[in-house]
Every structure is written in structure tokens, then in C-alpha cells.
Amino acid sequence: MGKGAVAAVFALLVVLVLAVVVVLITQGSVAIPLGEVVRVLTGRGAESEITRTIVLDARLPKVVAGLLAGAALAVGGTQMQTLFRNPLADPFVLGVSSGAVLGAAVVILGTGGVGWLAGLGVVSRLGVTGAAVAGAAAVLLIALGIARRVGDPVVVLVVGVMLGYLAGAIVDMLVYYTDPDRLQALATFTRGSVRNVTWDELQIISIACAVVLGLSVYLAQPLNALLLGERYASSLGVNVRRVHFLSLASVAVLSGITTAYCGAIGFVGLAAPHLARGLLRTADHRLILPASALIGAAIVLVAEYIAGGNGLTRTSLPLNSVTAFVGAPVILWVLLSGRSRKQAR
Template identity: 50%
Template sequence: MRHDPTAISPKNRQHWAMSLLLLALLGAFLLSLFVGSVRIPLDEILRILLGGAAERETWTTIVLKFRLPKAVTAVLAGSALSVSGLQMQTMFRNPLAGPFVLGINSGASLGVALVVLAVGTGSTLLAGLGLLSDFGIVVAASLGAGLVLFLVLAVARRVETMTLLILGLMFGYATSALVSVLLYFSIAERIQAYIAWTFGSFGGVTWRQMQVMAPAVLLGLIIAWLSAKPLNALLLGETYAQSLGLSVRRARFTVLVSASLMAGAITAFCGPIGFVGVAVPHLCRSLFSTSNHRLLIPATILLGGIVALLADLLAQLPGSQTTLPLNAVTALIGAPVVTWVILRQRNLRSSFAG
């Protein structure tokens, strides 16, 4: 069989795909700074980013205080949720597993519900302490997510992987039930505030809050990258991984810390963002035709950021003053991908091996 010298090798094809994702991320990032209710020329945006003085002072304020932190938040959120989803799908060998499979988002929702849905004198006290502010909601969500994370990690070393999955689902159901009870007994204004949080948003994170969220996400991504080799070993099952000398319990604990740290941080600051963590890993596997996590993790970081930026742009409905709920847009993007995964069930096994 003759070799075609013009054929592109799989390795070169992957390099090209990674380069295109990087350019697409840069383009989506600049587009997110350009699109908005106030039209700002692209050259003025670039001048502002480079530290120059814009033609109008208000343009500088809009770009640096509103659009730039929202774009950075979208990239961090999309990357974190996508990588944590990839980790969960590999560890549980379940193509429909997502970053919130352990009940992290339910714990965060319970924390927010306990603060926002408080009634009577408790509500007055919380308002007086400033706990009904945006930062108070972040603290409440962080504590709720952290509580569930602590429970999950406490049992992680004592149970098998599938048992841990079931326990995570039970934690989620239990906290969701408590939230439902709080909703039933709350007043309309509090319910509306809670529902607004559940819609999800990248626009509520300030630069001050970014100093907490960004390090947490970056630490989670670093741990995820360091766990790429153990994740590759887990692709063929825990028994095979143990035969290679891998400590499965230690690898599982590391993956849980990484995924929970990223999912918990994003949920606390942005609300429960659905579907991104489930859909993006599958798109990356199809795009690169590989299950190697040393390639999938950076690819998922890039594509996750792109998807989150595009979802935020669609939510703004360019050309109008209306803003759609972010979770509605991510569901419209992610649901077709998940449906496609289900329809390809006969090929699911091969997508997690080889």
C-alpha cells in the first residue's frame, strides 16, 4: 500500500484543531467585549485593553468593569465545568455524568435557599448583616457546596466508585427536597430572588470576587492536568488500572477534589450552569478522535470557554434589550449533544477506550 505524502497525520490534525480552538476562543472573547447595549468600536476596545485612553471615558468603564470580568468569568466557568465533567465521565465510566453528579450544585442551592428564602425575623436579621447581598449569596453557596464536598470526600475512601455515584445522587435528592420545602413556605419576593440565582449568570462576578474564584478554578485545572495519566489508566477499568500499579483510591480522591473544587467555585459565583459539563467533553472526543486526557484536558478547556462565551452572547440577544436565562441557552446547546450521545449508545463503550 503506497503512502500518500500529502495526507495529514493524526498528530498534525490534532495540532491544527488545537490551534483553531485557540483562535476561536480569542475571537469569541473579543466578540463578547464588542457586543452589548452600548456600541463600542473594536479598535477602541483594543486600545482600552492595551492601557490606552478611549475616545469616551464611559467606554473604558463599560469594558473594564463590566464586559471584561464577564468574559473572563465565562471562560473560567466553561473551562472548569467542562473539565470536571470530563473527569466525572471517565471516573464513573458514564457518558452522561456531569460535574454536578456528586450533588455539588444541590448543596450550593441549599445554601442559597437557606439565606434567600429565610422569612420573618430571620430575613430581617440576614438583611441587616448584609447576607442578602450578592457576596452573601456567594458565601452561602460556597458553604453549601463545601458541606456536600466534605460528605462526599469523607465516604470516598470507604466505598466503591458506583456506590459513590449513588450516594452523590442521594445527597442531591435530599438537598433538593429541603430546598422544595423552603420554597413552599417562603414569600413571593424571596422565591423570585432564588429563581433568579438558579437561572445562572456570568455578569455578577466583580474583580474582587474574581480574586477568590479564579485561584480556585486554576488550582482545580492544575490538579486535573496532573491527574491525566491516572485518568487514562481508569479508561479500561479499575482492575486494569490496579494491575498497572495505580492506587485507584488515591486517584479517585484526587479527581474528586479537582472536579468538586471547580464545580463548587463556579456554582457559588455564577449559579448552577447546566449541560456545558456534559456536552463539551463529547464534542472534544469527536473532534480529536481520542480518549487521551493529555490532549482532551487542554482541548476541553478551550472548547468549554468557547461554548460558555457563545452561550452568554446568545443569552444577550444581540440587537435587543432582552436577556435570556443563561441556563435556557446552555440547555438548547447541550440537549442536542446529549441526545446524540444517547442515540449512539452502541458506540459509547468505544468512546471511553482506545
């Protein structure tokens, strides 16, 4: 694909994301004209304090959280598909998000953790965030260790699914033996939502995601080398262990952060990289990573709108209920296209 076509694809993706952002901010149970939104965002004042509150405190945090969560999950999925050499790898499918939920659940439902952190606001969320990152990292390390020993992408995928079920079973046991009054705090982690993120929490999410997404730019070229195998990458002077460590650490942080604040949002990290490769007709991470980030952000924002978070439906649905409609067809497409290629050989 030529440079002009690549630029056109990126321009289209940016326009798509901006269009969804505008719709999410202006449309809802209370419609707000775009001009009024612009006045609020530029600090020129709004016609009413209610309008300002709706835009700045209700809708804008949700939109920013959706942008960051979608971009983070998509970049994490792209890196995992390269590291595991598995087109079906992503934080949700391989159980990484489930590990993050388990880590968060231990802090939220744990006897000591909640008692110490319940009244500390953002500090409490930091405790949940750290536990979510640790849980995601633990599952990632187990999955990578099995991948190196077995080498079969299908086996790794099955093991990842089993790890996800195991983490989910442990969470269910914790829920069963926990005081019912504490269960509401855990509800968002199992369903996925960007509707309750506050500006204080966004400061943490933004800093973490900015650092790790910036790191992905540095990893783009080494990941390109890894597409042809670890030995080939080493022959080019790539420090394979460092790339593995940085990639796994970034995926764990991204998965842990997004899960701690937005819940376990599924299928975005799986679908976005494949859609990016299909649009750009390349596997170059220098293009795929930013394109995946834009597509992931668009998927989460569109899913949020469809799920009813902005007044489209009377009942708000979990994000996972909507993102599955994108992720499931992509899984089938990857499986069927891979089988067709094998039969053609």
C-alpha cells in the first residue's frame, strides 16, 4: 500500500474516532448542541450550569476513558499476538484480564485490604490498580512459560482460556464467602464499563497509558524483527529478552490499569489488530500499533454508545455484551481464513 493510501486510512480512522466522540458528548437523554459543547470545552461558559456539569462531569470523562481503554487494549493485543505468535491472542482471550480481575477482587473483597483502604479515595484505587497489574502479570508469565515449552499456538490458547476460567472460579469463591455489601464494588470489573470513571482516576489512567503507549513506539521495530523468529531477531542485534520483558510489562500494566478502572473489556485487543492489518495490508508494527489504537478506541466508544451509556437504550448494558459482536466474527474470520490457507497449500 502506498504512502497516500496509508495516510488516507489514518485520516479516515481519526475522523471516525472524532465523529464518535462528538456523538457521545452531544447525544443522550439530554441532547446538547455542538456549539454549546465547544463553548464549555473552551471555557467560554455555558448557557446553564446543568449543561456544563453534563459535559464536563458526566460525558467527557467517559469519552476519555473509552479512548484510553480502547487504545491500551488494542496495543496490548497487538504485542501479545506477536510475542505468542498466535493470531487469537489478546488480554481477554488468554486470561490476562481475568487475572487482573482476580487481583482487583482480592483487594476489594479481602478482609484487610478493604478495611485499610476504604476511605482513602484515589489511594484505594491505586491499591486495586497495583493488584490488577500483578494479577495480569502473573497470568502473562504463566502463559509465556507454557508457550516456550509447548510452542503450539492452539495449546497456548487453550491454556490461556483455562487460566481465565480458573481465575474466574477463584473470584466466584471469593464472592461466595464475602459480605454481600462489598459485592457492588466488584460488579464493574466483571462486566466492563467506562461510565463511572472520575477525573481523579483519569489522571492515573492517562499517565500510565501515555508512558506505556509511548514505549510501544520504541518496541515497534524490534517486534517487526520478532515476526520472523527469535533467532532472526537476535542476528539483527535485537535483545530478545529485553523486548519480551518490556512488552510483557507494558501489556500487564495496560491490562491491569484498564481492568482496574473500566472492568474486563473483552475482544477489543483481539479484533483491532486484525482490522488494522486488513485495512493497511501490512504487518509493520510502526503502522499497525497506531492504527490498532485508533480502531480500539473507536470500538470501545461505539460499543459504549450502543450499550446505552448515553441514553440510546433505556437499560445500560455491559460493554462486553457489545464488543463480543465485533470480536466473535473476527475470531471466526481468523480461524476460517487460516484453514483456507492450509487447504490451499
